[in-house]
Amino acid sequence: MARTSVWRSAAAAAVLALGCTENIAAPASCPGLCPSGNVVLADTLLTAPITSDTSVRGYVLVREAGYLLTSTMDSLKAVTLIQFSRLLDTVWYPTIGTQTDTAYIGHTDSVVVFIHVDQRDTSVHNLKLLVYRLPANFDTGATYASIAPYFTDSTLMDTVAVPDTLQAGDTLSLHIANNLTIPPADTNVISIGIAMTAPSPSAFSMQSGAPLTSTTAPFLYYYVHAKAPLDTVTKEFSVEPFFSTFVMSPAPGPPPSGVLTIGGIPTARATMYLSLPEVAVDSTHIVRATLLLNTLHPASGFASDSFYIIAQPVVRDYGPKSVLYPDSSVSGDVVLHEGQSGQVSLDIAPILRFWGTTVGDSTPRLIMLRAYPEGSVLGSVDFQGAGTGPGSPQLKVTYVKPYHFGAP
Amino acid sequence: MRTVAGALLVAAAAAAWPAPARAQDSVFGIRGLGFLDTGVSPRSAGLGGGDAILDGESTVNPAAIASWTETTGWAAGSASSRSFEDASLRSTRFPLFGLTAQAGPRLVVAVTASDYLDRNWSVAQTDSGTPVDSTLVVSDLTRSLGGVTDVRFAAAYRLTGLALGAGLHVLTGSAETTVLRQFTSDSAFLPFSDQSITSYRGVAASFGAVASPLPQFVLGASVRVSGRMRAEAPDTTTNVPMPVEVHAGASVQPMAGLGLDATVGWANWSRSSAALVAAGQAGARDAWSVAVGAGLSVLRLGRRAIPLRFGYEWRQLPFLIPDTSGALALSEHAVTFGFGFTAAGGRATVDVAEQWGARVAGPLRETFATTQVGLTVRP
Numbered sequence: 001m002a003r004t005s006v007w008r009s010a011a012a013a014a015v016l017a018l019g020c021t022e023n024i025a026a027p028a029s030c031p032g033l034c035p036s037g038n039v040v041l042a043d044t045l046l047t048a049p050i051t052s053d054t055s056v057r058g059y060v061l062v063r064e065a066g067y068l069l070t071s072t073m074d075s076l077k078a079v080t081l082i083q084f085s086r087l088l089d090t091v092w093y094p095t096i097g098t099q100t101d102t103a104y105i106g107h108t109d110s111v112v113v114f115i116h117v118d119q120r121d122t123s124v125h126n127l128k129l130l131v132y133r134l135p136a137n138f139d140t141g142a143t144y145a146s147i148a149p150y151f152t153d154s155t156l157m158d159t160v161a162v163p164d165t166l167q168a169g170d171t172l173s174l175h176i177a178n179n180l181t182i183p184p185a186d187t188n189v190i191s192i193g194i195a196m197t198a199p200s201p202s203a204f205s206m207q208s209g210a211p212l213t214s215t216t217a218p219f220l221y222y223y224v225h226a227k228a229p230l231d232t233v234t235k236e237f238s239v240e241p242f243f244s245t246f247v248m249s250p251a252p253g254p255p256p257s258g259v260l261t262i263g264g265i266p267t268a269r270a271t272m273y274l275s276l277p278e279v280a281v282d283s284t285h286i287v288r289a290t291l292l293l294n295t296l297h298p299a300s301g302f303a304s305d306s307f308y309i310i311a312q313p314v315v316r317d318y319g320p321k322s323v324l325y326p327d328s329s330v331s332g333d334v335v336l337h338e339g340q341s342g343q344v345s346l347d348i349a350p351i352l353r354f355w356g357t358t359v360g361d362s363t364p365r366l367i368m369l370r371a372y373p374e375g376s377v378l379g380s381v382d383f384q385g386a387g388t389g390p391g392s393p394q395l396k397v398t399y400v401k402p403y404h405f406g407a408p
Numbered sequence: 409m410r411t412v413a414g415a416l417l418v419a420a421a422a423a424a425w426p427a428p429a430r431a432q433d434s435v436f437g438i439r440g441l442g443f444l445d446t447g448v449s450p451r452s453a454g455l456g457g458g459d460a461i462l463d464g465e466s467t468v469n470p471a472a473i474a475s476w477t478e479t480t481g482w483a484a485g486s487a488s489s490r491s492f493e494d495a496s497l498r499s500t501r502f503p504l505f506g507l508t509a510q511a512g513p514r515l516v517v518a519v520t521a522s523d524y525l526d527r528n529w530s531v532a533q534t535d536s537g538t539p540v541d542s543t544l545v546v547s548d549l550t551r552s553l554g555g556v557t558d559v560r561f562a563a564a565y566r567l568t569g570l571a572l573g574a575g576l577h578v579l580t581g582s583a584e585t586t587v588l589r590q591f592t593s594d595s596a597f598l599p600f601s602d603q604s605i606t607s608y609r610g611v612a613a614s615f616g617a618v619a620s621p622l623p624q625f626v627l628g629a630s631v632r633v634s635g636r637m638r639a640e641a642p643d644t645t646t647n648v649p650m651p652v653e654v655h656a657g658a659s660v661q662p663m664a665g666l667g668l669d670a671t672v673g674w675a676n677w678s679r680s681s682a683a684l685v686a687a688g689q690a691g692a693r694d695a696w697s698v699a700v701g702a703g704l705s706v707l708r709l710g711r712r713a714i715p716l717r718f719g720y721e722w723r724q725l726p727f728l729i730p731d732t733s734g735a736l737a738l739s740e741h742a743v744t745f746g747f748g749f750t751a752a753g754g755r756a757t758v759d760v761a762e763q764w765g766a767r768v769a770g771p772l773r774e775t776f777a778t779t780q781v782g783l784t785v786r787p
Binding site: 025026027028029031032033034035036037039040041042043285286287288290347349350353398400403404405406407408 | 435436438439440493494495532533546549550585587591598599600604606608639640643687688731736769772
């Protein structure tokens with residue numbers, strides 16, 4: 001009996017506990033039941049928010065890029081250079097019937113390079129890739145001019161028509177030779193160069209597999225027959241690139257002074273120190289902060305392509321090797337399209353809010369702008385730097401005026 | 409013994425519940441000092457609050473604790489569902505805790521904590537406009553959590569046919585107001601939020617008496633005198649004069665198994681009006697309250713009596729509601745039903761009350777249904 005009573009008492013308490021769901025948000029019925037305070041927005045335009053800026057190129061080098069470029073554009077000519085790893089495995093152990101035997105390479109039936117398409121201008125048809133034989137140990141520091149002599153008819157190995165239906169991610173095979181002769185001095189190393197032709201200037205890129213060699217990198221396949229008496233046995237060997245890059249003309253140089261260069265390859269980043277009034281650095285009251293940048297000329301890149309520009313705060317200023325704040329939510333970004341020009345609006349409110357927090361308060365008022373994904377897009381843009389006249393960067397800040405809660 | 413321990417366990421669990429002790433919410437809590445609570449126990453709430461002036465668990469009359477003859481603790485929970493315009497609102501609160509003990513053959517002391525002013529409210533607004541350079545659709549959520557708790561230290565002395573009591577009230581608490589604006593039409597705008605905490609403190613004293621001039625007739629009266637309540641926010645401080653509250657009531661048992669109760673109250677909240685107006689509020693008015701109830705002791709389940717309670721309460725709420733044509737006066741009325749039963753071998757009592765009513769201020773109308781459960785333990 002007593003136990004029953006306790007359970008009843010406990011049940012009463014449980015009913016209360018289970019009922020603790022809250023829904024107290026009522027619709028506003030003004031003026032009677034509206035809050036006394038109002039959220040009031042205000043704008044302010046900072047015409048000279050940047051005290052100093054600079055651009056540096058070389059964050060992602062050409063050989064580290066995620067793509068390998070060939071181009072015949074007037075503004076950029078490029079060819080791809082690939083040195084494949086040495087073919088080490090020339091012996092294998094096939095099982096014939098119930099016996100395992102030792103086989104040696106008798107002769108090579110064919111040598112094929114498989115590439116994965118990265119980007120192409122689909123408006124250009126009848127595009128062809130030209131595969132050239134390069135010296136096995138070509139100069140990895142070669143320039144477009146120094147490597148050009150090797151792109152001649154005498155070294156041409158294959159011409160591959162690129163189907164108009166070929167899209168990014170598709171695989172294309174480049175047939176190099178049937179029975180390839182590799183001089184002993186080359187120690188089973190093959191290097192190739194890839195160029196392109198098209199009825200009109202265009203560009204074509206393939207995936208490099210960088211930064212770590214992946215299955216999307218160009219792979220070289222040897223299809224071989226074994227020596228007699230196992231000459232009916234076939235085998236394929238594959239080797240990955242040992243070194244791959246592309247060379248360009250003109251080669252991008254260091255960004256000029258007074259220009260904020262972002263993107264391209266080697267990739268460039270721009271950093272800018274901001275001088276902000278107190279109202280612009282607040283942890284809660286800023287709702288929008290737009291950096292207004294003016295292009296010097298249309299954004300470059302693959303035809304009809306686009307890329308992001310991302311702004312991140314710098315937590316330690318070590319010049320070009322400054323440390324960025326890793327939280328992706330504390331950033332701003334904007335999409336740029338190839339050919340885009342004029343004013344670009346980049347929202348950086350999360351960065352200003354970060355500077356208003358206890359963590360961000362001690363960090364420099366320094367932001368870094370870079371292309372994204374960096375090293376995987378060709379796109380590049382030049383903005384007017386600070387102190388270059390009417391087109392200099394400006395910052396528009398929208399904030400909430402102090403909210404009056406009132407008392408009681 | 410095990411039964412008593414179990415009942416104490418239940419009481420302790422209820423008392424330790426992490427939610428703040430707040431009474432039923434109201435959309436009208438946004439105005440003035442908040443929504444004024446009654447300090448009425450679930451047992452008395454079943455009677456509409458008609459016997460609140462004589463009820464030892466309620467905080468209306470300090471002399472009423474003289475009815476306790478042994479150490480007793482009590483706690484109450486309240487689940488409320490409300491409708492306002494198209495919105496259905498729910499909330500659960502724990503508005504009352506108390507403990508009393510015998511300090512002598514005739515002296516009883518008690519400490520209670522009850523809701524006094526409830527400042528739990530939340531308002532959602534959607535708007536559109538061009539406040540800066542682009543057209544925006546915004547949604548605002550303004551929310552207040554907290555309120556003012558009345559902590560009372562009371563003592564009562566029993567005389568023959570008469571009990572006198574006095575209480576010292578400490579008003580304490582805080583309300584955290586948060587505003588959140590989201591820009592639903594433009595992701596370039598980050599949400600804005602801000603918050604402010606207003607703390608409250610004040611003191612009051614109450615005096616009361618309970619007399620039984622006739623065997624089946626009990627009278628009670630109390631008066632509560634308050635000083636100023638200080639409301640302190642980060643950017644402003646307001647001192648609000650608090651009212652003198654007077655309550656009187658009676659209970660009569662005309663026949664066996666039937667009790668009739670009534671309590672009338674008045675408070676001169678108009679003395680708070682000037683301070684409220686200066687703070688941007690619409691002001692306050694004097695407020696009356698009337699509560700009547702009837703209790704029936706005819707139902708039994710086995711050997712256990714199940715008292716049934718019926719009641720009606722009407723009261724004026726002191727804080728005015730601003731309106732385009734001036735200010736609206738708010739009033740509340742409700743019908744009530746309740747019952748109770750003993751448990752744990754008579755060591756615990758559970759009281760349940762249900763209220764159905766409405767709060768009306770001009771065209772604004774909030775309907776509510778509230779379930780209150782009280783647990784009284786005598787270890």
